[in-house]
Amino acid sequence: MIAVLKQGVSKQQIDNLCNWLKEQGVDVHISEGKYYTVLGLIGDTSKIDMELLEDLEIVDSVKRISEPFKSANRKFHPEDTVIEVGDLKIGGGNFQLIAGPCSVESEEQILEVAESVKASGATILRGGAFKPRTSPYDFQGLKADGIELLLEAKAKTGMPIITEIMNANHLPLFEHVDIIQVGARNMQNFELLKELGKIDKPILLKRGLANTLKELLMSAEYIMAGGNEKVILCERGIRTFETYTRNTLDLSAVPMLRELTHLPVVVDPSHATGIARLVKPMALAAAAAGADGIMIEVHNNPAKALCDGPQSLTPEQFKDVAGKIRKILEVVRE
Numbered sequence: 001m002i003a004v005l006k007q008g009v010s011k012q013q014i015d016n017l018c019n020w021l022k023e024q025g026v027d028v029h030i031s032e033g034k035y036y037t038v039l040g041l042i043g044d045t046s047k048i049d050m051e052l053l054e055d056l057e058i059v060d061s062v063k064r065i066s067e068p069f070k071s072a073n074r075k076f077h078p079e080d081t082v083i084e085v086g087d088l089k090i091g092g093g094n095f096q097l098i099a100g101p102c103s104v105e106s107e108e109q110i111l112e113v114a115e116s117v118k119a120s121g122a123t124i125l126r127g128g129a130f131k132p133r134t135s136p137y138d139f140q141g142l143k144a145d146g147i148e149l150l151l152e153a154k155a156k157t158g159m160p161i162i163t164e165i166m167n168a169n170h171l172p173l174f175e176h177v178d179i180i181q182v183g184a185r186n187m188q189n190f191e192l193l194k195e196l197g198k199i200d201k202p203i204l205l206k207r208g209l210a211n212t213l214k215e216l217l218m219s220a221e222y223i224m225a226g227g228n229e230k231v232i233l234c235e236r237g238i239r240t241f242e243t244y245t246r247n248t249l250d251l252s253a254v255p256m257l258r259e260l261t262h263l264p265v266v267v268d269p270s271h272a273t274g275i276a277r278l279v280k281p282m283a284l285a286a287a288a289a290g291a292d293g294i295m296i297e298v299h300n301n302p303a304k305a306l307c308d309g310p311q312s313l314t315p316e317q318f319k320d321v322a323g324k325i326r327k328i329l330e331v332v333r334e
């Protein structure tokens, strides 16, 4: 249920109303916009007398909403959420370009890729340290050493870093990581999501291989319900009957999510296609569709990459794509 308050209500009046609502067993999420304050009533709202609430002097309107996601819902929070990542912002018209290798492989590799993607306009460095691989015999990542190398690249380039977590027990290793990624395979690892809800750090939540947008939003809700509202959603392709591409990029997810939620939305055309030559057209399409960020895998020697080489761009290819993305953004922002 949401209650839109009349313009010009005082803080005291809002506090009194929230206390009264909380006494009736619901949590209240307050969203203060430029003109209106919207209260999101979370939990069991069946005992709330809708008519009584609507009749209150300071209440403009009350609506029951059927979507099960409350914190992530744009109806509760009409304005875009802007998330701070180091000195950068993402969401609400702030676009960030994330680039780097699938996996951190060596000091030389991550530093070389970091310097080159930064020079081409990337603003956030990615690199997997803990890798979710289909086969247990494949390279599993450099783990804690990989995070150390990312931190070294961060110190050298000044770029914030993003890397994937697979186990909540590893959280202490992520202390200086700027954005924690939850990979597609862990989108519904609810215990992990609950732990990430307890920290104060941006989380990039990838859509699962076969998950609906509602399920993605419900997973975001797990993190937000714990108190961490810094969730960035990521469309990375879903599994369909098509086999020419690794996944099928659901680009309509961008405008759809924009309607459903106030959270920033990032697109990953690398995992969505699995093919380096398809990354550029899909990245440009994502920018045109209104994504708040794009994440691209870049490797200094894709042919020798320990993970996801076929979908990785060379630094030169990335430079070309980054330049074209900037041009698309100019048009989109007009």
Ligand code: PEP
Binding pocket: 102, 128, 132, 182, 183, 184, 185, 206, 236, 271
């Ligand atoms: C990744 O970003 O390297 C990754 C494993 O992505 P996904 O979870 O989308 O497969």
Ligand code: MN
Binding pocket: 102, 103, 271, 297, 307, 308
């Ligand atoms: Mn990858």
